[in-house]
Amino acid sequence: MRADAPTAPVELSVVIPAYNEERRLGPTLDAVGRRLDATGSHWGTWEILVADDGSTDATRELVTVRRDPRIRLVTGAGSGNRGKGHALRLGVAASRGRHVLVMDADLATPVEELEHLEKALADGHAAAIGSRAVPGATLGDRQHRIRELLGAAGNLLIRRTTLRGIRDTQCGFKLFEGDKARAAFAASRLNGWAIDVEVLRHFQRVGWPVAEVPVHWSHQPGSKVRPGDYPRMLRDLVRLRIPVPRPADVLVVVLFLAMAVTLCSGRFLDPDHRYLTDSLQDQNQWEWFFAVTADNVAHLRNPLFTDLQGFPDGVNLMANTTMLGLSVPLTPVTLLLGPALALSLVMTLGLAATAVAWYRLIVRRVVRQRGAAFAGAALAAFAPPMVSHANAHPNFVVLFMIPPIIERALRLTSGARVTRDAVVLGLMAAYQFFLGEEPLLLAALGMVLFAVAYAAVRPDVARQAARPLLNGLAIAAAVCLPLVVYPLAWQFSGPQSYAGIDHGTAPGVANSVRALFSFAERSAIAGDAGRADALTLNPTEQNAFYGWPLALLALAITVRLWRQPAVKALACTAVAAALLSLGTRIPLPLTGTTFPGPWSLLAGLPLFESVIESRIALVCAPPLGMLLALAIGGLAQARRLLTQYAGLLAVCLALLPLLPAPLKSEPRAETPAFFTDGAWKTYVRDGETLVPVPLAEPEAAEALHWQTAADLGFRMPGGYFNGPLGEGDRTGVYGVPLRFTASLLRDVRQTGVVPVIDAAARAEAREDLAYWRAGALVLAPQRYEERLRETVDKLVGLPGRRVAGVWVWDLHQGTQEGG
Known part of the structure; x- marks a missing residue:
């Protein structure tokens, strides 16, 4: 148990691990104290912490008998020698210094070498380690030759397998920035000598620069490293290469997976026969995307295009959200188990993976x-807007690459290993490009907002980070662009490409202030479907709905923690994203007037012109999650139980209304046997299409499901996808511009009224059927089935036949002029 310690911070903490050091410790304490108190020393306040590791001699008494309160003994619970790593972890955790010096008890490196390490930290490094292996280092008495060879072999192994760019990790004389040292040692798990490697590896992984400084070193008798310790060090190095997850991290993964399964439970257990009620027709579309991608890959066809729907013009798959980054590698799953199961796995596992990715980022950076x-990541991944998109848009909820992209971009700001991190960032961005371009654009917007806010708060840090960040982004772009340039060219200039989609000014295209503070439909406790529907385009686009309790909580957190630069930047990011989501014109509450919104500055720019403004509110979820994590982390360290309980109660009350109910689902309509049993093959020849009655469109796309059930064996006109308006107009639209026959059949489906069919109408129908190269028309059971059958009978001049559960008009029999 640690000895009672003062809480006031000091300039320097010196941590000395000790095990049976009664002979060497006393002179070391005297030497260090004299140096720090010497005339001219700028260490105004300091402390020495002796971290005892179960000594059986008089080591502890050497410390406790001293009258200097700045020299303290730190011990762990229990007894026994657990290793240098365990002792260092205790000592650093008990430190209070703005800087932390870790040194051995033998004074192999004189304390006077501290000034060289100080200079390295003053130059912007987060850690400075004494080294015997860099130019300028000097050696006094040397070790035994065998020990030197073992040490050299160990350093070589470390450099080749674990740490790059550091030649000597075991000198035992290291100076750290205090907060970073405490974070790194708290994250360590090793109890042995390899903890030095583990801590330095942590610094490298999070992008904190480390300087290797030449020092003078002399071998001192009485080393605690024994020959039997080398195999244990090797074992620890293997553990670093193959890290064993913490039990808490494993529990977090299990919990996030359980949350995702619960949310998607409506169709997770039986995806082939369940349909998400609020997905509208998007589930049919997404299953078709996965099916057609797998079919293209299996037959070595271009995965960026197909003419299986929208015939004869086809579909530019790259200009649609097909998530090639998952649909291509999941081709075996789709072919073996079907697109419904593949999509269900993507939605469920993707949600869980996204939450885990946010969790890792928050643990490392926040x-x-x-x-x-866990709480912060849960809010980031399962916020109301994410739950809404989970009905129909995997590209907006499967975001497991976004947190690593943010983490890698943050590493660039440190200036260490810029080229390597930039290359990795470029590869990550390229992969996210094939998962979802719009989420990548929104993530980039959020990162820019955060960077601007943080630069305003900490201009000194921004100036230091700007150069490596910009250099890294340039390298990342050089890596990413060659990988995506051809798909981009196909998307914007290839067949069936389009220039952009105008979503108009319907309610929900831009958020209203009410939407930001109201509750979503799927909020289990406070959900209000009527109000949510009135404020959004549809149930899949409830892009705000964070609720007023969360807004109040975020405000309280921001006010309470305002001194922290990260809090200021996160709060500004969330507020800015919320304002942008209000669109180009923001209404003034309780008045009929509006004023220009900040989105008007971006709305006309390339790429941004197609963004649904309300989706920018999705950017608010991660900053709010991180603010929540900071608040709970602070409460966990609060000394008063009343403060902890009151704070956690406020958090629970704010989050409780946001708990999502499982997504609504319903039994899926049975696919007619005509498609599942292959009866369609009799009526559709090579080069011909099957024409559903009415044609598939965004409002009724069940025919896409029939096509996937038939293993994509036939083509069809119409469909549900994004494409150009046509006739030289590249304006983007949903679905296919309706020809005469398609429009007429859609009107009958919607109204149940059979129109007058005259010779002119039949002539138009013959022209449309020829354009579509139709082999047969097929009418499946549906509302107004009889009216639709009567209409088609009159249009083609042939009576339909009942075949395998559907009505079929075989056009190979010809059509008649008369009725």
Whole structure:
């Protein structure tokens, strides 16, 4: 148990691990104290912490008998020698210094070498380690030759397998920035000598620069490293290469997976026979995307295009959200188990993976407390807008690449290993490009907002980070662009490409202030379907709905933690994204007037012109999650139980109304046997299409499901996808511009009224059927089935036949002029 310690911070903490050091410790404490108190020393306040590791001699008494309160003993619970790593972890955790010096008890490196390490930290490094292996280092008494050879072999192994660019990790004389040292040692798990490697590896992984400084070193008798320790060090190095997850992290993964399964439970257990009620027709579309991608890959066809729907013009798949980054590698799953199961796995596992990715980012960059990170990641991944998109848009909820992209971009700001991190960032961005371009664009917008806000708060940090960040982004772009340039050219200039989609000014295209503070339909406790529907385009686009309790909580967190630069930047990012989501004109509450919104500055720019403004509110979820994590992390460290309980109660009350209910689902309509049993093959020859009655369109796309059930064996006109308006107009639209026959049949489906069919109408129908190269028309059971059958009978001049559960008009029999 640690000894009672003062809480006031100091300039320097010196941590000395000790095990049976009664002979060497006393002179070391005297030497260090004299140096820090010497005339001219700028260490105004300091402390020495001796971290005892179960000594059986008088080591502890050497410390406790001293009258200097700045020299303290730190011990762990229990007894026994657990290793240098365990002792260092205790000592650093108990430190209070703005800087932390870790040194051995033998003074192999004189404390006077500290000034060289100080200079390295002053130059912007987060850690400076004494080294015997870089130019300028000097050696006094040397070790035994065998020990030197073992040490050299160990360093070589470390450099080749674990740490790049560091030649000597075991000198035992290291100076760290205090907060970073405490974070790195808290994250460590090794108890042995390899903890030095583990801590330095942590610094490299999070992008904190480390300087290797030449020092003077002399071998001192009485080394605690024994020959039997080398195999244990090798074992620890293997553990670093193959890390064993913490039990808390494993629990977090299990919980996120359980949350995702619960949310998607309506169709997760039986995806072939269940349909998400609020997905409208998007589930049919997405299953078709996965099916057609797998079919293209299996037959070595171009995965960026197909003419299986929208015939004869086809579909530019790259200009649609087909998620090639998952649909291509999941081709075996789709072919073996079907697109419905593949999509269900993507939605469920993708949600869980996204939450885990946010959790990892928060633990590394925001707060180390696992419970706080879990809460923040849960809000980021399962916020109301994400739940809404989980009905129909996997590209907006499967975002497991976004947190690593943010993490890699943050590494660039440190200036360490810029080229390597930039290359990785470029590859990550290229992969996210094939998962979803619009989420990548929104993530980039959010990162820019955060960067601008943080630069305003900490201009000194921004100036230092700007150069490596910009250099890294240039390298990342050079890596990413060659990988995506051809798909981009196909998307914007290839067959069936389009220039952009105008979503108009319907309610929900831009958020209203009410939408930001109201509750979503799927909020289990406070959901209001009527109000949510009135404020959105549809149930899949409830892009705000964070609720007023969460807004109040975020405001309280921001006010309470305002001194922290990260809090200021996160709060500004969330507010800016919310304002942008209000669109180009923002209404003034309780008045009939509007004023220009900040989105008007971006709305006309390339790429941004197709964004649904309300979706920008999705950017608010991660900053709100991180603010929540910071607040809970702070509460966990609060000394008063009343403060902890009151704070956690406020958090629970704010989050409780946002708990989502499982997505609504219903039994799926049975696919007619005509498609599942292959009866369609009799009526559709090579080069011909099957024409559903009415044609598939965004409002009624069940025919896409019939096509996937028939293993994509036939083509069809119409469909549900994004494409150009046609006739030289590249304006983007949903579905296919309706020809005469398609429009007429759609009107009958909607109204149940059979129109007058005259010779002119039949002539138009013959022209349309020839354009579509139709082999047969097929009418499946549906509302107004009889009216539709009567209409088609009159249009083609042939009576339909009942075949395998559908009505079929075989056009190979010809059509008649008369009725």
